[in-house]
Amino acid sequence: MMGFTGEGQLDPALLADRDRRLGIDTQAIKHARQDLPAHPVIKGANAWEQGEIIQLQRVQGSGEHGRGDTAHFGKSEQSRQ
Numbered sequence: 848m849m850g851f852t853g854e855g856q857l858d859p860a861l862l863a864d865r866d867r868r869l870g871i872d873t874q875a876i877k878h879a880r881q882d883l884p885a886h887p888v889i890k891g892a893n894a895w896e897q898g899e900i901i902q903l904q905r906v907q908g909s910g911e912h913g914r915g916d917t918a919h920f921g922k923s924e925q926s927r928q
Contacts, residue, residue, distance in 0.1 A: 849895065
């Protein structure tokens with residue numbers, strides 16, 4: 848999971864729409880936070896910027912993991928021993 852951490856990462860039209868719909872003033876929030884010190888990024892915190900990246904895809908239903916009828920479970924393997 849990641850969030851927007853710098854200028855120019857979010858489409859300004861999307862930001863303006865969000866501010867309007869939720870009654871948020873992003874510029875006022877930025878102004879109120881301007882005195883907060885910036886801390887260095889911790890090593891490994893942005894691992895997605897290098898190396899292997901895994902991106903999941905949302906699927907409807909059970910996708911490739913469908914196993915048939917799961918509404919009626921039988922005895923578990925542990926209880927059959």
